[in-house]
Amino acid sequence: MVSREREQGSAQAAEGPFWLGIDLGGTNIKSGVVDDQGHPLSSVCRPTEAEKGPAVGLINLAEAGRQAVAEAGLTLDQIAGVGLGSPGLMDIHAGLLIDPPNLPGWTNLPIRRLLEEKLGRPTAFQNDANAAAFGEFWVGAGREVESLVLFTLGTGVGCGIIDNGRLIEGRHSHGAECGHIIIQMEGGREWPPGYFGRLEAYASATALVKRAVEALDRDRNLTTSLRTLLAQDNLSSRTIFEAADAGDALAKRLVRETARYLAVGAVNLMHTIDPDMVLFAGGMIAAGPSFLEQIRADIREMAFPIPARATRIEYAALGVDAGFIGAAGWARFKFKP
Amino acid sequence: MVSREREQGSAQAAEGPFWLGIDLGGTNIKSGVVDDQGHPLSSVCRPTEAEKGPAVGLINLAEAGRQAVAEAGLTLDQIAGVGLGSPGLMDIHAGLLIDPPNLPGWTNLPIRRLLEEKLGRPTAFQNDANAAAFGEFWVGAGREVESLVLFTLGTGVGCGIIDNGRLIEGRHSHGAECGHIIIQMEGGREWPPGYFGRLEAYASATALVKRAVEALDRDRNLTTSLRTLLAQDNLSSRTIFEAADAGDALAKRLVRETARYLAVGAVNLMHTIDPDMVLFAGGMIAAGPSFLEQIRADIREMAFPIPARATRIEYAALGVDAGFIGAAGWARFKFKP
Numbered sequence: 001m002v003s004r005e006r007e008q009g010s011a012q013a014a015e016g017p018f019w020l021g022i023d024l025g026g027t028n029i030k031s032g033v034v035d036d037q038g039h040p041l042s043s044v045c046r047p048t049e050a051e052k053g054p055a056v057g058l059i060n061l062a063e064a065g066r067q068a069v070a071e072a073g074l075t076l077d078q079i080a081g082v083g084l085g086s087p088g089l090m091d092i093h094a095g096l097l098i099d100p101p102n103l104p105g106w107t108n109l110p111i112r113r114l115l116e117e118k119l120g121r122p123t124a125f126q127n128d129a130n131a132a133a134f135g136e137f138w139v140g141a142g143r144e145v146e147s148l149v150l151f152t153l154g155t156g157v158g159c160g161i162i163d164n165g166r167l168i169e170g171r172h173s174h175g176a177e178c179g180h181i182i183i184q185m186e187g188g189r190e191w192p193p194g195y196f197g198r199l200e201a202y203a204s205a206t207a208l209v210k211r212a213v214e215a216l217d218r219d220r221n222l223t224t225s226l227r228t229l230l231a232q233d234n235l236s237s238r239t240i241f242e243a244a245d246a247g248d249a250l251a252k253r254l255v256r257e258t259a260r261y262l263a264v265g266a267v268n269l270m271h272t273i274d275p276d277m278v279l280f281a282g283g284m285i286a287a288g289p290s291f292l293e294q295i296r297a298d299i300r301e302m303a304f305p306i307p308a309r310a311t312r313i314e315y316a317a318l319g320v321d322a323g324f325i326g327a328a329g330w331a332r333f334k335f336k337p
Numbered sequence: 338m339v340s341r342e343r344e345q346g347s348a349q350a351a352e353g354p355f356w357l358g359i360d361l362g363g364t365n366i367k368s369g370v371v372d373d374q375g376h377p378l379s380s381v382c383r384p385t386e387a388e389k390g391p392a393v394g395l396i397n398l399a400e401a402g403r404q405a406v407a408e409a410g411l412t413l414d415q416i417a418g419v420g421l422g423s424p425g426l427m428d429i430h431a432g433l434l435i436d437p438p439n440l441p442g443w444t445n446l447p448i449r450r451l452l453e454e455k456l457g458r459p460t461a462f463q464n465d466a467n468a469a470a471f472g473e474f475w476v477g478a479g480r481e482v483e484s485l486v487l488f489t490l491g492t493g494v495g496c497g498i499i500d501n502g503r504l505i506e507g508r509h510s511h512g513a514e515c516g517h518i519i520i521q522m523e524g525g526r527e528w529p530p531g532y533f534g535r536l537e538a539y540a541s542a543t544a545l546v547k548r549a550v551e552a553l554d555r556d557r558n559l560t561t562s563l564r565t566l567l568a569q570d571n572l573s574s575r576t577i578f579e580a581a582d583a584g585d586a587l588a589k590r591l592v593r594e595t596a597r598y599l600a601v602g603a604v605n606l607m608h609t610i611d612p613d614m615v616l617f618a619g620g621m622i623a624a625g626p627s628f629l630e631q632i633r634a635d636i637r638e639m640a641f642p643i644p645a646r647a648t649r650i651e652y653a654a655l656g657v658d659a660g661f662i663g664a665a666g667w668a669r670f671k672f673k674p
Contacts, residue, residue, distance in 0.1 A: 089643070098643075146508065147507075147508050161609070163500065163503075163505055164503070166500075166501070166503070168500055168609075168610060168611075169611075170484075170610065170611025170612075170644075171483065171484050171611055171612060171613045171647075171648075172611055172643050172644050172647045172648070173611070173643075174607065174608060174611040174641055174643060174644045175609070175610060175611040176609065177608040177609070177611070177641065178608060178609055180608045180641065181518075181604075181605040181608050181609060182520055182601050182604060182605055182639065183519055183520065183521075183522050184520075184521060184522055184523060185520050185521055185597075185598075185601045186521060186524075187523075187524075195639070196639075260522075261522075264519050264522045267518075267519060268518040268519055268605065268609075269609070270511065271511060271514040271515060271517045271518050272498070272505075272512070272513065272514070272515055272518060272605075272606070272609055272610075273505060273507065273512060273609075274505075274506075274507025274508055274509055274510070274511040274512040274514070275507075275508060276508045302519065302532070302533075304511055304514065304517065306426070306435075306509050306510075306511060307507075307509050307511045310508075310509045311508075311509070
């Protein structure tokens with residue numbers, strides 16, 4: 001079952017129906033209106049102010065939506081549907097935030113209904129990583145395929161899965177929580193606290209920085225530009241990738257290992273979902289084609305020959321807009337007549 | 338989308354349509370006719386004679402089918418459809434065996450079409466582990482749920498996945514090859530040759546025996562009934578489980594570790610598919626409720642709280658008949674008007 005229509009021909013003047021996507025994050029809310037072909041007509045970013053609690057947060061969510069509509073030169077009654085993407089813990093079908101770690105205090109909040117009441121438009125709800133995968137599937141790097149897996153690398157490792165045109169949400173809204181598959185069951189790194197050997201403990205941007213600090217601690221005589229970066233409070237996944245590009249040996253090793261961990265994650269999904277395509281998104285993709293080539297090489301070594309040969313391994317295409325585009329696409333999927 | 342009809346009320350005299358299921362294995366072919374409610378009306382087992390090549394094998398396949406039909410008191414023209422389940426390597430959609438390790442020489446064989454020609458009935462084709470999962474979903478332990486994962490423990494670790502009523506076949510027929518997810522990426526056991534740290538290398542019946550032999554080799558002074566079993570050429574997963582039940586310390590440890598490995602596999606699928614239910618099938622399930630309880634305890638420790646609490650962890654219900662019942666159910670799914 002394919003749930004999208006592909007864009008035909010060249011871009012034309014935007015025509016309705018129009019879809020509003022809102023991507024709720026712990027720090028910022030991103031929103032935008034897209035047309036029925038997935039072209040963004042506006043793009044807004046404003047603070048979540050999560051610490052002020054859900055009442056203020058909901059005002060900010062609605063305001064982000066209204067701004068995006070205004071910036072697109074539209075009014076709310078021209079919006080066919082609203083899609084809201086949010087981090088977990090959640091009940092997707094109930095439209096309920098249960099206890100999201102990045103939104104402390106936003107507990108047992110019927111956020112889908114509350115936002116629908118504020119904006120007065122039909123509102124769909126989805127996990128943010130699932131929404132991003134749906135966006136890539138609809139109009140991004142996966143627009144030509146039927147099945148894909150998206151890994152989003154940041155503070156954690158997010159994941160979304162489309163199998164034959166259908167999002168795998170899971171029966172308890174824990175589908176595609178693939179940052180939390182166990183890839184090192186014995187002697188594995190601990191993260192989140194109390195859990196061991198999970199992909200996220202190795203492959204997130206945060207984990208890369210942590211591994212760098214550990215390496216610096218382990219060998220205090222090692223000469224590396226990462227030590228300077230740490231002293232300057234400037235050690236991040238981005239600066240580690242830059243140091244690797246500049247030839248720093250430790251940075252190169254850390255980056256190489258990161259590619260390996262991501263390849264392990266990809267292989268596990270290739271031997272479970274067997275998609276057409278595995279995509280990587282997030283800050284790390286600024287590392288460019290050589291990093292992707294390292295991931296591909298490791299996948300070729302570890303996956304069965306047929307998927308190793310046939311599965312496309314690519315960077316995602318929609319960048320930071322994937323969240324709201326995907327949320328808008330999800331609303332379209334839910335509400336388009 | 339739910340693709341089955343549930344059995345209503347009490348069993349009644351079998352009514353058509355009737356479905357023939359054939360489960361092709363490297364050693365034996367199992368076949369049987371089931372009615373439209375999934376009740377087996379016959380059950381046949383005969384040698385594959387795989388070593389004599391595909392021409393002889395196909396004769397045996399067709400003969401197993403005819404025997405099952407005759408034993409059910411039917412004729413072939415009363416069979417609405419035939420389902421064939423087979424081990425891989427395969428192309429499910431093309432009905433093609435590519436290069437199955439357990440059927441050496443059965444290479445690039447259009448087995449679905451050839452069997453259809455021999456029996457003259459519409460024939461559907463499926464991976465054997467997928468078919469078994471479909472059988473459990475249709476009329477087995479999963480008949481009340483929408484999503485399930487089945488692990489079948491034997492020479493290897495087979496797997497089948499149903500997500501919201503749909504079998505995950507994969508885009509290159511490598512869906513649900515979860516015996517080959519990587520659970521120990523560093524320092525992992527090698528199996529199959531050239532591949533490291535895969536679930537199958539730890540959790541199959543074969544792997545259990547191998548781990549027992551290694552333990553005996555490592556400590557030649559260790560007193561254990563497993564040493565006697567090895568000397569008697571009687572060391573198998575079954576006898577190891579029996580020794581554990583009888584209190585043998587090494588056997589108990591090996592069995593406990595096996596439960597742990599299976600729990601890791603289950604958790605990884607719970608964080609990917611998030612099904613209603615994870616099922617275990619194969620010889621090991623003779624180990625009984627205490628083994629299942631060990632698996633459950635480890636899952637509760639390693640999975641996220643919500644799926645840990647909500648996901649049912651059970652043994653499969655259809656036993657060795659799951660293969661042909663599932664294949665028959667797959668034919669029903671494909672051909673039922």
